[in-house]
Amino acid sequence: MTASTTPYTEPAPDSLLERKALAAALTARGFRISATTLAIRASVPERGGSPPFRRFGRRVLYRWQDALDWAEGSMSEVLTSSRRTSTTN
Incomplete structure (x- = not known):
């Protein structure tokens, strides 16, 4: 018997x-x-911030697009090496 999986819907x-x-x-x-x-x-x-959110009573609610923008903005620039480089000499 196989387990059924529900496809992810964004x-x-x-x-x-x-x-x-x-x-x-x-x-x-x-x-x-x-x-x-x-x-x-x-x-x-100080722990890195969070996506913008709102409160509805005690519930915290995040708008999906704001959270996705936050996650994408938290990524580093594109890297071509894992080696750290210094910009100062």
Whole structure:
């Protein structure tokens, strides 16, 4: 017997997602992050910041496109070597 899998459907750009759903959606797009990490980054900006979010009562909601833009903006520039180089001599 094989396990059935539901194909991933990306949220619409204006979808509002709670942390757990956002973490799953970002991970599915290749940006591996947990809901716990999102919570820590939202409460401690020195830990790297978080995607912009809003509150609805006690719930924290993230707009999908804002979160995706944040994840893509958090990536480094394209690298051709893993060796660190210094720009100062």
